[in-house]
Amino acid sequence: MSSTPSPHLSNRERAAIRMIPFIVGCALFMQMLDATVVATAIPAMAAALDTTPVKMNVAITSYLLALAVFVPISGWAGERFGARKVFIVAIVLFSAASVACALSQNLPQLVIARLFQGLAGAMMVPVGRIIMLQRTPKEDLLKAMSFLAMPALLGPIIGPPLGGFLVTYASWHWIFLINVPVGALGIYLIMKYIRPDLPAHARRLDWLGFMLSGIALATLVWGFESIGNADATRLQTLGLISIGASCGLLYVWHARHHPHPILDLSLLRIPSFAISVLGGNLCRFTVGATPFLLAILLQVAFDMSAFAAGLISFTGAAGALLMKFIATRVIETFGYKRVLTINALISGGFTAACAFFEASTPFWVMVAILAVGGVFRSLQFTAVNTLTYAQLTSAQMSKASTFAAMAQQLGISLGVGCAALIMNISMNARGAATLAQDDVAWAFAAIGAITALSFFSFIRLPANAAEQLHQKKRP
Incomplete structure (x- = not known):
């Protein structure tokens, strides 16, 4: 669409320009809500599905x-089948x-149902974002993108209390069923x-690359999670990790020889990109x-x-939202390297502090720790x-965006898997079959330590990382 709005646009076309950000926002809200609402329902779902x-x-x-x-x-x-058609099918599949x-x-x-949800969400x-970028005039794009940021910010805030309300006063099934009317409205x-x-x-x-990378990611994460799981044999765990490692190595070889690999590993040769992906993950x-850990600690251990x-x-997400208003000013004042290195230790410390929560801990203390931790976490991200994107050319942006989006979801997934792994190891060390508060505490401490380890990634940033970014802003 032209960057200059045509005076001959019909009322319907003008309405469409206004509505597209709202439509894409509905889809993003469903995805963000679904990613945050489930954790609160974990204990209730475990009881209903006869598992732990x-x-x-x-x-x-x-x-x-x-x-x-x-x-x-x-x-x-979107290119192969048409963006509108893919968007509709994705919402239908997500709702189903x-x-x-x-x-x-x-x-x-x-x-299995969650796998299909993830496929649809992907x-x-x-x-939907592609549709918005293609059909929104450039002078309206900033307003549209700002509107689109709201569901991403509000989803993590609304998700936990909404999920908790539905589980407490209705049933856990409704945390999924609320997607249906939103999806119907979107369609x-x-x-x-x-x-x-x-x-x-x-x-x-790159179908071969897609298959190799997908199998590698799935089997490595699955194998990683099966460590310490009493239901998984050592042979199964080693088999999964071996398959994942083999497919991963094959993909590395494939990516080096394919002209357009699905995940361009050559981006990792760019220092700022490699450091941000590793440290960010x-x-x-x-x-x-x-x-995940808070739901188990508060509901199972503390009987809330x-x-x-x-x-x-x-409250952690609420704190993160507050930081959004001043994060840019803080980073410009202190510089990227100083913020990322020091803040990695602070963020890790606030996560580890949750290990000291007790049933007798005052409500306001828990809220304060989570909210302040959310502030520093938001600054970090x-x-x-x-x-x-600091050192990337315009031609590299699309591939880097795809790589970063994949890495972000993988990092979050590994965080949940690592938390479960630590709790399983702690239970096995105690010789217990049921979860105790100490198991959750060890998991919080481990996750906090892993977050703090990102310090060693960010310390490798060049001193002029901030200068490179400011230069990009200059005309």
Whole structure:
């Protein structure tokens, strides 16, 4: 679409321009809400599905892993089949998978449904964003992008208390069923306001690379999570890790010889990109682990209701939202390297501080620690997300965006898996079959330590990292 709005636009076309950010925002809100609302319901779902809260981690990691695996092909799918068609199919599949989650009678059924949810989510938001970028006039793009940021910020705030409310006063099934009316509204608005587009000449997809990278990610994460799991034999664990490592090595060889690999590993030769991906992923362990561990600690160990636990859990996201207003000024004042290195230790410390929560800990103390921890975590991700693109050319931006999106979901998934692994190891060390408060405390301490380890990644940043970013802003 032209960057200059045509005076001959019909009222319908003008309405479409206004509605597209709202439509894409609905899709993003569903995805963000689904990623945060489930953790609060973990104990109730575990009881209903006849499993343990620790084993329920796969309900979260399967969704995140599917997002990580399928995000790289979302752009190709939009080109090959038409962005509008893919967007509609993705919302339909996401809504149908949500119903399947609610109807699940056991954990394997839930995991399969969550995998389909993740697949749909991987197509839904990136393709919706492409539609918005293509059809919004440039002078309206900043306003549209600002509007689109709101669901990403509000989802983590609304998710925990909403999930807790539904679990406490209705049932856990409703945390999935609420996606259905939102999805139906989204489909109606797409049909009304977004005109059909013709499939473009799509680039040739790197199918072999997609298969190798997908198998490597899935089996490595699955194998990693099975360590310390009494239900998994040593042979199964070694087999999964061996398959994952083999596929990973094959992908590295493949990517070096393919002209357009699905994940361009050559980007890791760029210092700022490599450092931000590694350090950022270590920091993202806490994003996945903290809601999962808080739900178990507050509801299982402290015997709180899901609603009360949700009212405590959401404060971290609220603190993160507050930092958004001043994060840029803080980073420009102190510099990227200083902020990222020092803040890595502070963020890790606040995560580890949750290990000292007791049933007798005052409500306000827990809220304060989580809120302040959220402030520092938000500052860290604002700096990391900007640093990712510091040394990239315009031609590298698309590939880097795909790589970073995959890495982010993988880091969050690994955080949940690592938390479950530490709790399993702690239970095995005690010779116990049931979860205790100390098991959760060890997991919080470990996740905090992993977050702090990102210090050693960020310390390698060049001293002029901030200068390179400021130079990019100059005309």
